[in-house]
Amino acid sequence: MIPLLIGIxxxxxxxxxxxxxxxxxxxxxxxxxxxxxxxxxxxxxYNLDKPVIVQYGLWLKRMSTLDFGTSFAxxxxxxxWETKDKKGNITxxxxxxxxxxxxxxxxxxxxxxxxxxxxxxxxxATKHNQWQDRLVTSAIFILYSAPGFWISLLLxxxxxxxxNLFPISGLHSLNYDLMSPWEKVTDNFKxxxxxxxxxxxTGLAGVSLFVKNGMLDVLYQDYITTARAKGLSxxxxxxxxxxxxxxxxxxxxxxxxxxGLIGGSVIxxxxxxxxxxxxxxxxxxxxxxxxxxMGILTVGSALTLLGNLIADIAYAWAxxxxxxxxxx
Amino acid sequence: MNxxxxxxxxxxxxxxIGFLIILFIFFVAIFAPLLSTYDPDAIDVKAILLPPSFEHxxxxxxxxxxxxxxxxxxxxxxxxxxxxxxxxxTFIGILLGAISGFYRGxxxxxxxRMVDVMLxxxxxxxxxxxxxxxxxSILNIMIVIGLTSWMGxxxxxxxxxxxxxxxxxxxGAQTLGANDLRLIFIHLLPNSLxxxxxxxxxxxxxxxxxxxxxxxxxxxxxxxxASWGNILTDGKEYIQFAWWLSFFPGLAILITxxxxxxxxxxxxxxxxxxxxx
Numbered sequence: 370m371i372p373l374l375i376g377i378x379x380x381x382x383x384x385x386x387x388x389x390x391x392x393x394x395x396x397x398x399x400x401x402x403x404x405x406x407x408x409x410x411x412x413x414x415y416n417l418d419k420p421v422i423v424q425y426g427l428w429l430k431r432m433s434t435l436d437f438g439t440s441f442a443x444x445x446x447x448x449x450w451e452t453k454d455k456k457g458n459i460t461x462x463x464x465x466x467x468x469x470x471x472x473x474x475x476x477x478x479x480x481x482x483x484x485x486x487x488x489x490x491x492x493x494a495t496k497h498n499q500w501q502d503r504l505v506t507s508a509i510f511i512l513y514s515a516p517g518f519w520i521s522l523l524l525x526x527x528x529x530x531x532x533n534l535f536p537i538s539g540l541h542s543l544n545y546d547l548m549s550p551w552e553k554v555t556d557n558f559k560x561x562x563x564x565x566x567x568x569x570x571t572g573l574a575g576v577s578l579f580v581k582n583g584m585l586d587v588l589y590q591d592y593i594t595t596a597r598a599k600g601l602s603x604x605x606x607x608x609x610x611x612x613x614x615x616x617x618x619x620x621x622x623x624x625x626x627x628x629g630l631i632g633g634s635v636i637x638x639x640x641x642x643x644x645x646x647x648x649x650x651x652x653x654x655x656x657x658x659x660x661x662x663m664g665i666l667t668v669g670s671a672l673t674l675l676g677n678l679i680a681d682i683a684y685a686w687a688x689x690x691x692x693x694x695x696x697x
Numbered sequence: 698m699n700x701x702x703x704x705x706x707x708x709x710x711x712x713x714i715g716f717l718i719i720l721f722i723f724f725v726a727i728f729a730p731l732l733s734t735y736d737p738d739a740i741d742v743k744a745i746l747l748p749p750s751f752e753h754x755x756x757x758x759x760x761x762x763x764x765x766x767x768x769x770x771x772x773x774x775x776x777x778x779x780x781x782x783x784x785x786x787t788f789i790g791i792l793l794g795a796i797s798g799f800y801r802g803x804x805x806x807x808x809x810r811m812v813d814v815m816l817x818x819x820x821x822x823x824x825x826x827x828x829x830x831x832x833x834s835i836l837n838i839m840i841v842i843g844l845t846s847w848m849g850x851x852x853x854x855x856x857x858x859x860x861x862x863x864x865x866x867x868x869g870a871q872t873l874g875a876n877d878l879r880l881i882f883i884h885l886l887p888n889s890l891x892x893x894x895x896x897x898x899x900x901x902x903x904x905x906x907x908x909x910x911x912x913x914x915x916x917x918x919x920x921x922x923a924s925w926g927n928i929l930t931d932g933k934e935y936i937q938f939a940w941w942l943s944f945f946p947g948l949a950i951l952i953t954x955x956x957x958x959x960x961x962x963x964x965x966x967x968x969x970x971x972x973x974x
Contacts (some may be wrong), residue, residue, distance in 0.1 A: 376814030384826050514902070514955035516909055519929065519947030526936050526943075625816075632821025636910055640933075650822055651914065654829040662826050666818065673817040 373674060378432060381666040382425050385659050437464075437664035448664040463649055463661060464668055470540070471638070471645035474561065475630050478569040479623070486573040487616075490580025494588060494615075495607060506581070513574035518636045521567045525640065528563060535563050540643065564641040568633070579622055583615035617688055624680025628673045705967050712963020718956030726772040735763035737770045738921050746939045756941040758931055764941065767923035768949055774924040775953060778839050778908040779901040785843025787897050790850025795881050797851065798858025805855070812848045820845045824907065825916060833916050842904050850896055857889030895965045902957035909950050925950050 419427075431437075437448035450462040489505065496502040512520075528534050540560050541553075548556060587593065588611055596610045597603075634647030642648070646665060653661035685691045707713050725732065734754070741761035749756045755764040797808040824841050831837045861867060862885070870884050911917035912926020913933075920927055925946040932943030 372810055373813055373817060376810065377818055380814065380818060380823070384823075384830070510958070511951070511955060514958050515951045516906055516913075516947060516954070518910060518913055519943070519950065522929075522933060522936065522943055523947070526940075530937060628817060628819040629821075632819035635821060635825065636914065639914060650825065654825050654916075657829065666822055666826065669819045669822055670817050673819065677817070 374671070375429075377670040378429055378667060379425070381663045381670075382428055384666070385663060386421070432667065437660060437667070448660045449668070464646070464664060467644060467646045467649045468668070470643060471631070471634050471647065474564055474637075474643065474645065475634065477561075478565045478572065479630070481565065481569040482572045482576055485569065486576035487580055487612075489573065490577040491584055491607060491612060491615075493577070494581045494584030497585060497588075506578075509574045509577055512571065513578060515571065517568065517571040517633065518640060520571045521637065521640050524567050524570070525563055536560050564637065564643055568637050576619070576622075579619060580615060583618055584611060587611045587615045613687075617684065620680050620684045620687060624677045627676035628669070631669045631672065706964045709963040709967045711959045712967060715956045715959030715961070715963055718952060719960060722772055722776060722953055722956065725769055726776050729766075729769040729773060733763075733766035733769045735766045737762065737766040737923050739763075746935060746942075748939070749941050755945045756939065758928070758939075758942055759935055764928065764945060767928055768925070768945060771923045771925040771928060771946065771949070772953075774835065774918050774922070775905050775908060775950070778835065778842065779904045779957075781839040782842035782846070782904040782908075783897050783900040785840065786847040786900060787850050787893065789843070789847035791854050791886070791893065793847070794851040794854025795858060795886065798855040799862065799877065799881055799885070801859075808851065809855075812851055815845065815848050821907070821910070824911065825914070828911065828916050833911070833919055835918055835922075838908060838911060838917060842907050846900060846904065849900070850893060853892050853896055854889060857892065858885055861885050861888055891968045895961055895968070898957055898961035898964060902954045902961065905950065905954055905957070909946075 435449055447462045449464050489509070493502045493505050493509075529536065536559055541556060588607075593606060593611055596606045601610075631646065634645055635651050636647070637643070638645045638647035639651055646669065649661065650665045652658075653665065707716060739762060741757070743761065745757065745761045746759060747753050747757040747761075753763050753765065755768060758764055758767070793808050793811075797805045824845055827841050828837060831841075867880060867884055870880060875884070908917055908924070909926035909929070912924045913930050915927075915930060917926050918924035928946040929943055929950075932939070932941075932946065935942050
């Protein structure tokens with residue numbers, strides 16, 4: 370994992386050097402108050418006067434203490450985590466505020482995706498090549514090819530504007546501060562409903578196709594025939610015996626899908642105006658806010674590595690053969 | 698890959714449908730100037746946000762431009778981006794995968810770590826950042842999508858090469874004095890083409906999706922040039938008054954991606970000896 374982290378940091382570092390000019394000109398261009406003095410300070414902070422290799426080394430050193438610097442925008446907020454100034458005022462970090470929002474929406478969405486996709490995958494596998502399978506699988510395959518943001522846009526319009534069932538943007542209503550605690554909960558729920566439900570509908574296509582294929586590989590194996598021969602009910606055979614094995618590769622798939630989910634949050638959050646990592650990144654990219662861009666790239670990649678690690682551990686936990694070292 | 702295999706894969710009805718869809722998109726893109734009923738960039742203030750009619754088959758947009766004509770030209774962008782991006786990623790993938798699988802050893806370890814690094818960076822973030830710094834142009838978009846999507850092909854080619862490297866026909870050729878280049882390009886590569894082709898076809902589908910996502914965020918193909926993604930972005934602004942602006946481009950993307958997915962999956966099924974009847 371350590372070499373991976375170094376590789377990732379190298380790429381995020383190199384990106385900073387892709388842009389024409391040095392980064393202080395970019396800061397000056399959207400923050401006219403920047404004086405020559407503060408630009409000098411910034412050059413010093415990023416060690417722009419030193420050779421690139423030294424710059425990278427120093428950047429890595431700061432990164433290892435989780436110091437991602439402060440935003441280029443006028444408010445100069447810390448990129449990663451809160452800091453205390455001399456008077457004891459706490460300024461919250463940008464990633465610190467955005468990350469929980471994105472994590473919550475993605476994890477809730479992923480749960481919902483699994484709850485919907487696994488039964489669909491199992492059903493189509495048990496009805497393999499019958500008309501029910503053909504119908505459902507065709508629909509799923511079309512959904513799989515649809516651009517997620519298009520479906521999101523249309524559903525958002527239909528559910529939010531035409532039917533007026535749910536608010537379509539942000540996390541709170543305008544009068545949020547005046548609400549009673551219970552109203553706040555329902556208000557939050559209403560605002561989160563579309564951003565969680567719609568992406569999980571578009572995401573379930575891939576997962577259910579995957580589950581179906583996994584089930585098809587398992588359903589015709591000998592131990593399933595044995596289970597049937599023992600006289601177990603079809604439900605137990607399918608959901609207890611077959612599904613457990615078919616779900617194993619799904620763990621790996623979920624681990625691999627994390628970068629996609631994080632990356633996809635840019636589009637999802639821009640549609641629903643959610644103040645999460647994707648929105649933060651998008652705004653930072655438009656403003657060429659380098660510390661924020663590099664911070665999010667690094668944190669996003671670290672999350673992916675963490676996700677893969679969790680997936681590996683979960684795999685070992687779920688598969689006794691791996692746990693006991695029977696298969697590598 | 699010979700004619701027989703193509704025939705076999707097109708006998709799969711789904712692959713055939715996919716193939717016909719792809720042909721259709723090609724046809725539309727090539728003959729866009731003949732099929733279009735208006736100049737795609739002509740602004741007509743007297744015809745703003747008209748619903749679909751016989752005059753404007755898919756309505757008009759906020760500047761009075763004919764959506765149908767813009768859609769036809771948008772097909773060119775999506776084909777171009779899809780094929781060039783996949784061309785780049787397949788080229789890199791074959792190169793790195795071949796080196797990795799053929800020579801093994803430390804170079805294999807280095808390349809595989811590179812793959813792991815690229816796989817753990819959220820690619821869409823990377824693409825966005827690079828595009829924003831280099832200014833969004835079609836060329837940059839194609840290159841960046843290509844440069845961030847070679848990992849799958851690399852792993853595929855490497856795996857094929859690893860399994861073929863010690864087969865008798867390769868060892869035989871080596872004994873007869875074939876050099877490394879000959880072994881790689883004449884003996885190993887042609888025998889690993891099938892999975893590469895399948896993954897390229899599926900790769901076009903995902904490149905089309907990425908391009909439309911970028912354009913949707915305003916960091917893709919820049920107006921006034923029409924792409925399905927940026928027509929859809931305009932549609933987002935007008936969604937309350939003009940559904941056709943967001944409906945048709947999304948549908949076009951769906952049909953195109955569906956075409957590549959059907960063809961790719963059909964090809965895989967037809968060429969997979971386990972699934973062949």
